[in-house]
Amino acid sequence: MHTPDRLFEPISQHSFQDETLLQLALTHSSCDRASGDNQRLEFLGDAVLDLVVAEVLYNKFPQADEGALDRCRASIVNGKSLARVAQSKGLGKYLEVSDAHRQHQAEPSKAMLEDALEALIGAVYLDAGLAPARQTILHLFGDQIDAIELSAGNQNPKGKLQEWSQKHHAGEVPRYQELPAAGPDHDRHYSAAVFLGGKELGRGTGSSKKAAEAKAAAVALEHLK
Known part of the structure; x- marks a missing residue:
């Protein structure tokens, strides 16, 4: 199925030069296509997401130690957070799965949405480089990053409340x-x-x-x- 890149703009905020990367990012492994699926792009996107979020937090909290930064990053890039963002952007309606898989499971699982979101980030990175990928990540996760408060090892009340909410409310801040x-x-x-x-x-x-x-x-x- 041909997917015009213009339909994906609200999610990625990126106009693809190579549309095959976008199509690949939206292809679940159940399709079993010779052209491949989104698993390799998910691997790449996961690494790009970690790098960009780590860089943003490093600059946002110059006095924070490694442990505090790692906890902040984990609160943003965990599976629940990724699934919540993917669901809020309506990514599931663009994801291609096999007819057999759709009969078994009508809606994409959270794990499928997580993978597709990371694959999308990987596709943007391959299509245009780190700067556009960073813009996409900030578009998707900017509110969460902006809401993070860090003080004394992220143990201030606002930090504690945010950790609790992201753990118990699917990444919501x-x-x-x-x-x-x-x-x-x-x-x-x-x-x-x-x-x-x-x-x-x-x-x-x-x-x-x-x-x-x-x-x-x-x-x-x-x-x-």
Whole structure:
């Protein structure tokens, strides 16, 4: 089946020069085609994804040690996170599988979606190099990367809450909302609420917006215990 690259733009944010790479990234091994499937591209894309995320985190947290950086990277590139991103972008409707496999399993499994997403990254890398692959990765995972907070080995309340949410909510990250501040200008008290999956988990107040968010995260962690 011919798949125009323009249909894939919302996912990859990349216009392929070599469309066969895009088609290969979307071909599951069950198709058993002479032209191949997406497994080799998945292997390559996995390595590119690890490299780019590691580089971004290295620059984002210059004081973090190796262990903290590794935990942050793992929270982004784990299977649940990849499957969640693939599902949110509708990747499954583009994935080609054999008729026999589709009869057995009508919808792509999470593992198939993970592989296809990494294969797509590998295809972008082969088609145009590291810079476009990096742009694709930041498009797909930028929100998660931006949401990471790191302090004292990623053990601050916001970091702990994010680790919990990504583990128990398929890679989803908490969202913080600023609430109206109170007090005179010289003694302002800031407030914030934290949400996960549209549900409020806690509220907090502090002398700064960051302090209020940290307090809200701490309250949420107490409620989750």
